[in-house]
Amino acid sequence: MDNSLIIFGLLFLLSVLFSKISDKYGVPALLMFLAVGMLAGSDGVIGLEFNNAKIAENVGTIALIYILFAGGFNTxxxxxxxxxxxxxxxxTFGVVISAVITGVFAYYIMGFSILESLLFGAIISSTDAAAVFSIMRSTKLKNNLASLLEFESGSNDPMAIFLTxxxxxxxxxTTVIDPYTMSIKLLLEFILGGAMGYLFGIIIPSLINRVKLGSWGLYPVLLIAxxxxxxxxxxKIGGNGYIAVxxxxxxxxxxxxxxxxxxTGFFDGIAWMMQIFIFLTLGLLVFPSELPHVAMISILMALIVMFISRPISVFLCTIFSKYNFKEKCFISWVGLRGVVPIILATYPLSAELENGQLMFNIIFFMVLISVLTQGTTLNKSAKIFGVIEAEKSNTNMPSSPISYSDIKQYRIGESSKxxxxxxxxxxxxxxxxxxxAKRDGELIKVSGSFEFMQNDILLILCNSELRYQKIIRIYGL
Structure with a gap:
């Protein structure tokens, strides 16, 4: 037990320390985490034996739940x-188009059945939010490109999972599925998943504000639950849980x-922990000695995804958008594959499909290629396509943006709501x-948890007297 904990802690520590390489050289952190897992695996230095795809799938499912929630929560x-x-x-449509195009190439190149080929395309169809966020955090892009890419990479995972x-x-x-029944089922998954997500999205803030727990440390536990x-x-009700979270x-x-x-900060940490945990698990699951056998086919399929599937899907989906040719080219290049394709690749493996192991190895190699080529060149490609926004001068900023008349003082009366x-x-x-706020002669910094009491004196910043009076009246201060 002691040795297991030491190894577990050491692997996490190495993953965190190696993430510094990501920050310094622009190499996505997921590559560092995978490398640590592979080094610890049966073909690596430590030689840990792990080949249970079902456990990897279950770990991946739990990880995805909190990675997706954290992605939405930080949006x-x-x-x-x-x-x-x-x-x-x-x-949505971009993922479907990319999956179909990749599937067609997989059918003719790899000799899979048509359903296996489409499954392969679906697995590799989503882009990686963590990689996009970590690499582009220091780059300011024109025309809301950063927001578009972050939103797309964070929200295309549910569609890829859904298709897979x-x-x-x-x-x-074991029986033939009626296409009409399947279509209704798929539509219901989207509708019910979205509705449940919207409902809980309203319930969560309201519940947190009203439950008033004794310690702040219980609030993250509440949200996890x-x-x-x-x-x-x-x-349970037939909706898509990934879309819901x-x-x-x-x-x-x-x-x-x-x-x-x-x-928000807590769940950012949870997302990182889940990514490290799943990458280490997937790194242990892969056998590096098997990768050279799929190297050529993986390189070919990766090139097809990067230069055919992704660009076609982007240009078709943005045909009526405001983005110009160079911006669309840049969007096409920011199509990094990451954690989700590798997790989804464990599904056919755990289902014991005939080509499950082959799919997993090829997709794993394709992700490595995507990260090494696209991931390390995002900032450079942003300069090439001219999408970096020039810094604005602050010379026109007013010398005194806040005036004395903007500051108001208000006392909470006994009839206040x-x-x-x-x-x-x-x-x-x-x-x-x-x-x-001033209470019993003591100054209090007002934060979200500040509870109003009678006779509290509030110092308020509001730049319009009419607006100030209106809010006082509406909110019953």
Missing amino acids: NYKSIKPIFKSGIILA ITLLGLLTA LVAMLFGLSE YVAGIIANKKEFLYKKNL VIGKNLTEIGLPDDFLIVL
Whole structure:
């Protein structure tokens, strides 16, 4: 037991330390995590034996639930609003188009059956949010390109998962499935998953604001439990749990609630932990000695995805968008494959399909190629295609943006409707900022958990007297 814990801790420590290489040289962190797993595997230095695809699939499923929720939870709805239409088309139709084109090539090149070929295309069809976020965080792009790419990479996983599970179900079905019944089932999965996600997205902030737990440390536990329940309930009623958790994250982020900043940071850490855990597991599952046998076919299929499937899907999906030719080329190049394709590649492996191991090895190699080529050249390609936004000068900034008349003082009266409520529960607008409160002669910094009491004196920042009076009246201060 002691040795296992030492090895477990050492692998996580190496993964975290190796992520520094990602920050310094622009190599995606997932490549570092996979490398650590492969070095620890049966063909590596440590020689850990692991070949249970079912365990890897289950670990991957749990990891995906929280990675997708964290992706939605970290998505600012205001930033995606201008690009929502283009992003959702890329994340849905773009995935389908890419999967079909890749599947057609797989059918003729690899000799798979048509369903196996489409399954292969579906598995490799989604882009990796973690890789895109980590590589592009320091690059400011024109025309909301960064928001588009982040939203697309974060929201196209559910469609890829959806297609993979559906095609795998067709391949393993013992009876003939009626196309009409299947179409209705698929439509219901989207509708019910989206509806459950929207419902929980509204419930989560409201529940956090009202439950008033004794310790802030219990709030992350509460949210972890709610996300698990959401996924399970969505799957139970026939919805898509992955869509549900992603939508819930986005909707919840729109609202203000207690410890929002802390919880967002916590789930960012959870997402990183899940990525490291699944990458290590998948790294252990792969046998590096088998990869040279699929090297040529993997390189060929990777080139097809990078230069044919992805560009065609991007140009078709953005045909009526505001983006020009160079911007579309850049969007096409930012099609990194990452954790989701490798996780999905364990599905045919655990289902014991005849070509399951071959699919897993090829897709694993394709992800490595994508990360090494696209991942390390994103910043350079942004310069080549001229999509980096020039820094704006601040010479026209006003010398005094806040005037004395913007600052108001207000006392909470005995008839106030906000007594006993906290700041996030009220949901005040952004242009009405409560900076400080004075209670019994003591100054208090107002945060989301601040609870209003009678005779509190509030220091408020609001740049319009009419707006100030209107909010006081509406919110019953």
